[in-house]
Amino acid sequence: WEWHLWDHLIQDVNSTKENYGIVAEHPELLDINFARDGYKDWIHPNTLHYNPTFDQIIICSRHIGEFWIIDHSTTTEEARNHTGGIYDKGGDFLYRWGNPQTYRAGISIDQKLFGPHDAQWIVPGCPGEGNILIFNNGWNRPGELYSTIDEITPPIDDQGNYTYSSGAAYGPENLTWQYHAQDLRSFYASYISGCERLPNGNTLICNGPPGHLFEVTMDGDTVWSYNNTYPIPGSRVFRVRRYYAPFSPPITPNILGPHIGAVGMRYNYTIVTSDPDGDPVYYSIDWGDNTTVNWLGSYTSGEMITLTHTWVAENTFNITCRAKDQFDSMSNLSTWNVSIGIPYQPNNPSPADEAIDIDIHVNLRWDGGDPDSTDKITYDVYFGTNNPPPKIVSNQTTEVFNPGTLEYNNIYNWRIVAWDNQGMSATSPLWKFTTILDITAPTTTIALNGTLGNYDWFITPVYVTFESDDTESGVNYTLYKIDNDPWNIYNIPVKILTDGDHTLSYYSVDNVGNIETTKVAFLKIDTNPPHTTHTVTGLLGNNSWYISDITIILTATDNTSGINRTYYHIDDENWSIYTTPILITSDDSHNLSYYSVDTAGNTQQIQDQFVFKIDQTTPTINLTLTAQNLLKTKWLLTATVSDETSGIHKVDFYIDDLIQGTVIAPGPYDWYYEGCGTAAYAVVFDNAGNIKTSPHVNSLDISPVSSHELLQLNQFLRTIWQGHSLI
Numbered sequence: 001w002e003w004h005l006w007d008h009l010i011q012d013v014n015s016t017k018e019n020y021g022i023v024a025e026h027p028e029l030l031d032i033n034f035a036r037d038g039y040k041d042w043i044h045p046n047t048l049h050y051n052p053t054f055d056q057i058i059i060c061s062r063h064i065g066e067f068w069i070i071d072h073s074t075t076t077e078e079a080r081n082h083t084g085g086i087y088d089k090g091g092d093f094l095y096r097w098g099n100p101q102t103y104r105a106g107i108s109i110d111q112k113l114f115g116p117h118d119a120q121w122i123v124p125g126c127p128g129e130g131n132i133l134i135f136n137n138g139w140n141r142p143g144e145l146y147s148t149i150d151e152i153t154p155p156i157d158d159q160g161n162y163t164y165s166s167g168a169a170y171g172p173e174n175l176t177w178q179y180h181a182q183d184l185r186s187f188y189a190s191y192i193s194g195c196e197r198l199p200n201g202n203t204l205i206c207n208g209p210p211g212h213l214f215e216v217t218m219d220g221d222t223v224w225s226y227n228n229t230y231p232i233p234g235s236r237v238f239r240v241r242r243y244y245a246p247f248s249p250p251i252t253p254n255i256l257g258p259h260i261g262a263v264g265m266r267y268n269y270t271i272v273t274s275d276p277d278g279d280p281v282y283y284s285i286d287w288g289d290n291t292t293v294n295w296l297g298s299y300t301s302g303e304m305i306t307l308t309h310t311w312v313a314e315n316t317f318n319i320t321c322r323a324k325d326q327f328d329s330m331s332n333l334s335t336w337n338v339s340i341g342i343p344y345q346p347n348n349p350s351p352a353d354e355a356i357d358i359d360i361h362v363n364l365r366w367d368g369g370d371p372d373s374t375d376k377i378t379y380d381v382y383f384g385t386n387n388p389p390p391k392i393v394s395n396q397t398t399e400v401f402n403p404g405t406l407e408y409n410n411i412y413n414w415r416i417v418a419w420d421n422q423g424m425s426a427t428s429p430l431w432k433f434t435t436i437l438d439i440t441a442p443t444t445t446i447a448l449n450g451t452l453g454n455y456d457w458f459i460t461p462v463y464v465t466f467e468s469d470d471t472e473s474g475v476n477y478t479l480y481k482i483d484n485d486p487w488n489i490y491n492i493p494v495k496i497l498t499d500g501d502h503t504l505s506y507y508s509v510d511n512v513g514n515i516e517t518t519k520v521a522f523l524k525i526d527t528n529p530p531h532t533t534h535t536v537t538g539l540l541g542n543n544s545w546y547i548s549d550i551t552i553i554l555t556a557t558d559n560t561s562g563i564n565r566t567y568y569h570i571d572d573e574n575w576s577i578y579t580t581p582i583l584i585t586s587d588d589s590h591n592l593s594y595y596s597v598d599t600a601g602n603t604q605q606i607q608d609q610f611v612f613k614i615d616q617t618t619p620t621i622n623l624t625l626t627a628q629n630l631l632k633t634k635w636l637l638t639a640t641v642s643d644e645t646s647g648i649h650k651v652d653f654y655i656d657d658l659i660q661g662t663v664i665a666p667g668p669y670d671w672y673y674e675g676c677g678t679a680a681y682a683v684v685f686d687n688a689g690n691i692k693t694s695p696h697v698n699s700l701d702i703s704p705v706s707s708h709e710l711l712q713l714n715q716f717l718r719t720i721w722q723g724h725s726l727i
Helices: 707-721
Strands: 043-052 055-059 066-073 095-097 115-123 131-135 148-152 177-179 196-197 201-208 212-216 222-227 254-256 268-272 281-286 292-299 304-312 315-325 336-339 347-350 355-358 366-368 378-384 391-398 413-417 426-427 431-435 443-449 462-469 475-482 494-496 500-510 519-525 532-535 550-557 562-570 583-584 588-598 609-616 620-627 634-642 648-653 658-664 671-675 681-687 691-693
Touching: 055 115, 055 519, 115 196, 131 196, 131 201, 201 292, 254 336, 292 304, 443 500, 443 519, 462 475, 462 500, 462 519, 475 494, 519 707, 532 588, 532 609, 550 562, 550 588, 550 609, 620 681, 620 691, 634 648, 648 671
Parallel strands: 043 115, 355 431
Antiparallel strands: 043 055, 055 066, 066 095, 115 131, 131 148, 148 177, 196 201, 201 212, 212 222, 254 268, 268 304, 281 292, 281 315, 315 336, 347 366, 378 391, 378 413, 413 426, 413 431, 443 462, 462 494, 475 500, 500 519, 532 550, 550 583, 562 588, 588 609, 620 634, 634 671, 648 658, 648 681, 681 691
16 A cells, blocks of 8 residues: 555646645645745655554654644555545545644644654543644744643544534644643754653653653653663664553453344354453453343453343344453453344445446445344435435335436445334445546537638638537537637527638537537638729820720739639630730720639629720821812812721811811811912821821912913903803
8 A cells, every 4th residue: 555645735836737726725635835945855754653443544744844644544546546445535634733824724823833743643541542642842933942742632523534614724723731841941852752642641752852751640740751871872762652561451352243133033242352461361241231241251362252142122232342351451342233123234235335437327226124024114315426415215115216317427425224114224334436437528510501612712601500419428518719719609600701711619518527629620701703903005096096006904803812814805706814915906996805703713793894996007198289260379179088997087288388277077178278389288187196198289380370371361251252162
């Protein structure tokens, strides 16, 4: 069997450690930080003392200034933990006393022990038996330094359970007895030393450093003393114990026999004891029903004797027995309980005591009955997670009980009380079992509901649903969070509207606290189509006509999933994928349409209201001049023009580089001129701004007629008036 203090530490400094907790709420554990800073011998345990009645051990710590009591009934495995053993506390402290500062239940003035040694139970047969005696060294005691022998009465019941009020210091507050020197400072041992209560009520004391041994009465009077001189040099004594001369009393007798019987039946009991000195022994027996046997014997030490007795009434009887030797040195009293006519103590529990991994739908079963076959037996069932458990049913006639559906991973306590129709009862031991351990975390799946586009992009808002399953204790709740939002409890489908990449984190917790490992899902949403624009480069003429080749650049943007492709077509051409700038060289009015598709699959509405007009060709022009009189003082200038693309805008007429007039489309492009000049030409403009100049007409003289020409003209006119034909 082993017990390690290291398994029962607590601290409230580092929350990442397994032993992190609130010190004041766990007096059953030792605060590791209540230690001498930098002092490697921070516990300095100096005493182990065993109590066979309760199967408990005292450990005394000099440097902590207190002693602890632990349960020895545990297994080594239970001693590492916080449950198990008779007292179901595992290896945790059952009781502690001396320095409530260590568990935050007091301050320095509440400290009782200072460097203590030799904490021990006062053994049976000695005055104060069951109390605890301590050599209180007084090391580092505030004020004067002196030692005392302190006796306390611990708050314990007859089952070995200690009383404790949460948040308070362990009792008692006051000592039962104390020894100190009249001159306090004359009795001081800063280290080692010990004490022992003797059967005569005196106390044997060892003042260790000087090796001074002495015995005192309950009134503090010294009976004798002795100063040790061995070995030489040095005289220190760690502790002292009293050894006795012969004529020791017999040991407590051992009684063996039935615990249960019926009225009027004879039952045999075997009794045995031994005497340390080998003296003959005698027995005195009380059968508990006002019948006694006084001092049977003598018998040889260690000899077994058998006695017979019959009880004539129903009840529980205490058989007591004491032994003595021939010198009347008497043993302690031994006892044996026997129930006559009382129902059999319920036994053979199912589930068995301390059973584990019990199904949560288990039925409780036990064996019962009564020695008197004519008695009718009923049962009270005590059951629950509390210790002791509450009564939940009375007067049950069968030896099976269905407690209903239990909880996973829980410790259940139960006992059965059997009653007969005479009002007699028998109570079973307290049994317990642990239901099956649910160590499996829930499993959660995720479903994404929306319209899926390309490359795992959703092109609509997405509804997220979670499905959780736990086949054992069931799902308690599911938590989720979106991106860096806080965690939320899942109740209804979650709608995600925002475009972009999203991270969904989620997990579930079952009804016993098993936590699923956090899962992560990634979600991409793009509900908006891309946007496309165009730019045109080229030489812009008039009336939105380009008079050069043009280059069209399409620019598409999508802030979420990005652009997949852009499509376009010119006039009646097929749709093409846009990769490089579009070059248009042909004269005409052109229609441009385009749209883009993003990576998610969102398609932009076709953009088709864009018209681009190109006219890079100059118009044609031919100029003719016609004299409008014989004097050649009036002329008709006629321009013959054409433009197949943008059309004619105007024609300007020039005589000797001076503009004479302008004719705006649609013509006719005639201009009358009166006067003289040497050359004529015209300039035509199309609607795009292209210009063409006609050839100069300068082979015909358009200057006024000479005097000779005027004389000929006059003769011609006269002939007309005389009626002569010119032909």
